[in-house]
Amino acid sequence: MSIVRTAIPLVLLTSVLTGCAGLQKTDWPKCAAVGGVGGAALGAIESSAWAGWGALLGGGLAAGYCWAHGDGDEDGDGVPDSRDKCPGTPRGVQVDANGCPPEPVAVVEEVVVVKEEVIVIRDVHFEFDSARLTAADKERLNTIATRLKQEAASARLSVTGHTDSVGSDSYNQKLSDRRAHSVTDYLVDSGVPRSSFISVVGAGETQPVADNATADGRAMNRRTEIKIQR
Structure with missing residues (x-):
């Protein structure tokens, strides 16, 4: 029974952290909330007295893991930092799939020669x-x-x-x-x-x-x- 009680928390904690890893860095509060619920559940498995400590520990771990391993969007252009080839783009500027402003289309003016x-x-x-x-x-x-x-x-x-x-x-x-x-x-x-x-x-x-x-x-x-x- 003690092996089961030990294994189940580890499995659940791994699942929580894995789920948080796919979130953005800016979503760390969500990670903390999910981790807190998961931590409370893990603590309750051991003892009802551990639920509060489990929530605190789980929330902290999940938030930290999300911040360290999450894929952020520092310039807020909608492209994750891992794919953003033009970091630091000013807000409001339209960008392509690589996070870069589109190249301006060169306008070639035709020179009209009067024959x-x-x-x-x-x-x-x-x-x-x-x-x-x-x-x-x-x-x-x-x-x-x-x-x-x-x-x-x-x-x-x-x-x-x-x-x-x-x-x-x-x-x-x-x-x-x-x-x-x-x-x-x-x-x-x-x-x-x-x-x-x-x-x-x-x-x-x-x-x-x-x-x-x-x-x-x-x-x-x-x-x-x-x-x-x-």
Whole structure:
């Protein structure tokens, strides 16, 4: 009978401690409560006088065992410390199964390259009835030259001169051609590679963008266009 009384407490105590081992460290009060009940039962098997001491001893042992062998969650992210590969994660941060914040998804911004662009120059007026540039014309073209020199070396430039409808068609054709070449020569002298220019032509009065019947319309038609092909 004494062997049975000794064996049963050991079996029950082992069961209690084994059950506590699967709990979290933060659940040590539960371990203590379970251990206390188990300890009281163990003490009662021996003698009713031992029930209180059994509860105290069982509760203490169970709580200590749970704290020493339990799997805690120190950072409170829901992942046990034994599997947490990123301990110390701030509270409130979402984590994956390993306890680590998910890697941010890299956002790749697509660079949109404009394949073709046209620079319209309307405030280059030349000298009267001439293809010679004025001082104001050159100042304006300096800005254009700076812009074009920033283009890639592979950019292809096409320059087209345009006139209004005043004068004969043949005369306007020749005048627009001379003015297109005048603009191109100045840009080249300003540092734009001549090899970038694939076309320099005059369109005369054949491609108006406004009504030639008005002064404002004719001013808009007197223009030079630089097409950039990338």
